[in-house]
Amino acid sequence: MASGSAIRGSRVGAGPMGEAERGDSAPRQRVTYWCANRHETKPSFALDAPIPESWDCPRCGLPASLDSGNPPPAPRNEPYKTHLAYVKERRTDEEAKQILEEALSTLRERVSRGEVIL
Known part of the structure; x- marks a missing residue:
């Protein structure tokens, strides 16, 4: 049987986790992407990070773009050739x-x- 004085879910040296220990998080911005299936994705990027023109949709896997009215078309799948x-x-x-x-x-x-x- 384990010792009765241990607190469940903690380990030796564990302390409170928060902004003070981890440091301040970088300022972020959320960017919206749309895929051909009209799925909306909002990843966040650091303010000083370059924003990519396209992003893979996590729901369907199609490429997504910043332009909601003109999402990129689905890529053509070439059949296997012998x-x-x-x-x-x-x-x-x-x-x-x-x-x-x-x-x-x-x-x-x-x-x-x-x-x-x-």
Whole structure:
């Protein structure tokens, strides 16, 4: 059993917490941001801190701006592309056939020399 003289929720050396111990808080200003879903967010910043142009909405995650009448649009989500899709963007079918023929001819030469065993 614990000692009966201890005060619950305190520790040795603990004292009152307040402005005197922590120091004065910096003067702050609240800034209002709006997202495309019309959510209003009011983070606070120190008076001497630069105010960002955009802020992520904590409710929906969309970007929010200072202009309530013109919030930023939701970002476009690009669909996942495979490696083959990226290759097809860079090369035409004719270029792909030419590269394949060059690779096959090089492989056939190496097989005929005995460098590669199939």
